[in-house]
Amino acid sequence: MSLSRPVRRREDARLLTGRGVFTDDIDLPGQAHAVFVRSSYAHGHLRGIDAAAARAAPGVLGIFTAADLQAAGIGPIPYLPMPGFRMPTPVEAPRPAFAADRVRHVGEPIAVVVAETRAQAEDAAELVLAEIEPLPAVVDTAAAVEPGAPRVWDAAPENVGLTWQGGDAEATAAAFARAAHVTRLRLVNNRVIANPIEPRTAIASFDAATEAWSLTCASQGVRYMLRVLCEHTFKVPQERMLVFTHDVGGAFGVKEQPYPEDVAILHAARALGRPVKWRGTRAEHLLSDNHGRDAVMEAELALDGEGNFLAVRLHVLDAMGAYYSVHGPYVTIRNTTNGLPLVYRTPCIDVTVKLVFTNTASTGPYRGAGREAAALVMESLVDAAARETGRDPIALRRRNLIPASAMPYRNPAGRLYDSGDFDAVLAKALALADWDGFAAREAASRAAGRLRGRGICCFLECVGGLLYESATIRFPEEGGIDLVVATQSSGQGHETSFAQLVGDRLGIPAEAIRLRQGDSRDVPRGLASIASRSLIMAGSALSLGCAEVVRKGRLLAAHRLEVAEADVVFEAGEFRVVGTDRAVALLDLARWRREAPVLPGDLPETLDSTGDFDAEDLNFPNGCHIVEIEIDPETGQLRVDRYLAVDDVGVVINPAIVHGQVQGGVAQGLGQALTERIVYDADGQMLSGSFMDYAMPRAADLPSMAVALHEVPARSNPLGVKGAGESGVTGSLAAMSNAITDALWRVGVTARVELPATPERIWRALNGEGQP
The missing domain is CATH 3.30.365.10 (Aldehyde oxidase/xanthine dehydrogenase, molybdopterin binding domain)
Structure with missing residues (x-):
């Protein structure tokens, strides 16, 4: 395979003919089934839960609430600071698996019913009675910050979890003061939700002998799921949990983090000593999965008399919903601000973001994740400025574009x-x-x-960029090559593009290359498939791993062919002796090394290699x-x-x-x-x-x-x-x-x-x- 060719996706035949394996295709021996009881009120005091009738219903194995998780020492799902990005700590709004004394949005889990069959769990869930004393609710982002609005969190009197300022407010004010023209717009980035064809599903089990959990779920990276669950929610070493992901039917950001349902069934599996499966419905997805967007944006662009951009000022009311998602606070603060001037020379910006609580589902990254907001703001301003000043919109853009000669440009x-x-x-x-x-x-x-x-x-x-990613290239006994990555394909074509990349670097046919992902026991250090980073990070790690394979291979080939390392070159999948027809193929060399008798100690024990890539900046x-x-x-x-x-x-x-x-x-x-x-x-x-x-x-x-x-x-x-x-x-x-x-x-x-x-x-x- 070679690069820059439109090679057909290898995974398509398997997925399009129904041979994919998704989480709901998996059943474990003895598994029980979970159904969640959810709040029908957007806001209220939870005075009590009467589950007596449900516990007595046929097939019911257990019913669990916030009290059970608290007794087990299980904490909420956190929001996590973004490495490399400084931000003050916002008002705490921990997202629990279950509401304890107060519900804050319709669809919030209150309890989970576990039964022998899904039908039995559904019937029993109908019998659970939650006593909720309704409170006034606020759902509109702008209305939430008005005086007298219902308070979602007592610690946030104005429903603002954080007011953040970025850029240079003083320089921006000076630029606006001397501007010949100022364009002003009010824009709304409407609330939407990712709708992958596969709703979330999860299966949890617990091994009493090893005191370790196992979670199978659709995710965007098992390493990241493991980190959040172990380090923050269950507070146990990562060795105490395994996370598996099989085929994923779309993600778009909504499957990047654990959810309350994952936490609840992990607890239920331990408490009952049986695997527990939960399959979400589309209605549950719309009610309780992370939504995207929902921001009110007041934007201004200052121009001089020649049409040059002087500054941009942006004030954002950014809806968080009732709770922070793991990365919700950073969608606008980081991603919108980072790229706000887009492709234009703009000397200064002033961005103010208020994180606003509402009695709605949480918001989080959804494809674009704040970058679409930067484009909406800037390009709307540019078109409006062109109309207001009588300029051609293309000429105005060209006047302000950053030239290629200015790269690198800060x-x-x-x-x-x-x-x-x-x-x-x-x-x-x-x-x-x-x-x-x-x-x-x-x-x-x-x-x-x-x-x-x-x-x-x-x-x-x-x-992409920032943080780190590793990828391992293995030469297993069955032959061929395994590529082991921490990223997770959910429709992006990783099986094809990664094989295409490694095949080009190592001269190996595609059919000999397999992608291994979605097993936390196996995958190397890494993050997840988020922020368009998979090829940037995992691809770069694979490329570095290929270079290490070639380095090791030259040493082994020189020994086998009885020549100096300097006389060995690698091309088209073979190590060749310069000036001769003597050569050994890479896969043959890997097999020879596995089967070879003891070799000198300075030779590599295996061709297996790991590439580590640490990005210095974004992409x-x-x-x-x-x-x-x-x-x-x-x-x-x-x-x-x-x-x-x-x-x-x-x-x-x-x-x-x-x-x-x-x-x-x-x-x-x-x-x-x-x-x-x-x-x-x-x-x-x-x-x-x-x-x-x-x-x-x-x-x-x-x-x-x-x-x-x-x-x-x-x-x-x-x-x-x-x-x-x-x-x-x-x-x-x-x-x-x-x-x-x-x-x-x-x-x-x-x-x-x-x-x-x-x-x-x-x-x-x-x-x-x-x-x-």
């Missing part, structure tokens, strides 16, 4: 962009999208009674997305006519996989822009609790997408790659918002449509009515 958030040619990416996108031909297409739309608009988003993401994929839409002014119905994405993801290992990642991300971004929204009523009851009401985009809603790549190698890792997992979302949300605004502006409507831009909202804007 942005006002302190991040060092190592590479990028933003002007070339923009030029390619404009040409491929036929930007100059828009006038003719708009005229045709008008003639047909339609409105046409176009939107553009020039973006940059701060992803900066970037791109330009352009979309054109048509709107029926009579109904507000919108149709996406064409979509183009030009992305710089550095060196491309497999173009087909990158294209798929971009297209999938665009689909999710369009979903948020047009249809998706988590909705609660004033009492905290979810109104979008099924796919009847939570409007996922359908195939008919999506356009044909053109994807082009512009490779500028990263300098921050040995592969030269940049993360490709989230750019589709990051580019599409702002591009769509700008296209809608553009279409309305062309007919004199200056009101900005809040996302999601449903037909009703568009129609109301066209007819001068307020937003629903």
Whole structure:
């Protein structure tokens, strides 16, 4: 296999023909089944739980509540500080497995019923009576910080867990004071939820002999799950727990952390001495899994008389929900701030973020994870500034783009962009999208009674990088090569891309390479598949591991071929003696070393090798997305006519996989822009609790997408790659918002449509009515 070729995904045949193994496909001998009792109130005092009738129900083995976990010394699921990022400690809002004396959102677990069968557990759960004294609830992010709003946590009187300031407030104020023009916008990043095709499922067991737990679940990395559960919730050594992950049917950030259900069934398995399985439903997923987004953003851009950007100021009310998720506090504070100026020269920024509690499910990373907010803010400001000052939006962008000659470039958030040619990416996108031909297409739309608009988003993401990752290359007795990684594929094509990379480095055919993941006993040190980091980090570690294999192999080959090490070269999967036809294949050498008699002590005992990669900074994929839409002014119905994405993801290992990642991300971004929204009523009851009401985009809603790549190698890792997992979302949300605004502006409507831009909202804007 070679690099930069669109090799077909190896895993597709297995997954598409039903031969994948997901958590719900697994059953353990003697397993019981768990069903959770959840709060039907958004806020209230939990006065008591009557489980007597449920305990007497057929098949019931046990019922567990907060008191049981507290007695066992099991703590809450923490929020974890982000290594390398300094932030004051926020107000404590520990996320328990079960509500103890107060419920804070609809769907919060109160108890778990464990029975012989799932049906018995479901029936018994209906018999559990929770006495809840209702309290006033607050679900709207802006309303939560108003005087007199119901208090979610007593320690947070204004429902603010932390007020954080980043950038240079003084320099920014001075820049605004001397500005010739200031553009101001209020933007809402609407609350949505990732909807992987596989809801969460988990199986827990406990070995009394070793006093060790085992947890099988869909995750984005078993090492990270193990760390959070052992170090923070159960407070036991990591040797006391095993975590396994098999195939994962999508994740998008929602499966990066343990949840209350995982903690509860781990306790139940120990208490009952039997494996316990829980399978989440789609309704439970929508109610209680981490949501994404939900922020109110007040943004300002200062420009001088020539149109140069002077500063950006951003104030964010960032909804946390009732509890912090493991990384919820950092989504906006870290990711939005890091990349806020995007691809533009902007001398200073001032960012203020308030972490706001509401009586809703927690929020956490969802594909994009704050980067889409930076793009939405900056690109909306740029388009608005162009309209307000009478400038061409492309000319304004080009005036302020960071030139390739300025790399490496440190942005006002302190991040060092190592590479990028933003002007070339923009030029390619404009040409491929036929930007100059828009006038003719708009005229045709008008003639047909339609409105046409176009939107553009020039973006940059701060992803991957930082921390560490290891990967091991093994030569097992059965032959071939095993790649052992701590990252976890959930649809990204790791089996293909990692094999493609190692096959290229070692000259080994793909069919001889196997990916090993998802077993905490086996995987090396590492984190998880989050923040578009898998290829950046694990791929770089594998590349370094390959170099170590070759180093060891030259020593062994020199001994076997009875020549000096300097006379041995490695190419096309063989160690050759220079100037001769004498050679030994890598896999043959590995087998010979296993079977060889005792060799001199200075020779490697095995070709097995581990690569360790520690990133010094983040990684900066970037791109330009352009979309054109048509709107029926009579109904507000919108149709996406064409979509183009030009992305710089550095060196491309497999173009087909990158294209798929971009297209999938665009689909999710369009979903948020047009249809998706988590909705609660004033009492905290979810109104979008099924796919009847939570409007996922359908195939008919999506356009044909053109994807082009512009490779500028990263300098921050040995592969030269940049993360490709989230750019589709990051580019599409702002591009769509700008296209809608553009279409309305062309007919004199200056009101900005809040996302999601449903037909009703568009129609109301066209007819001068307020937003629903």
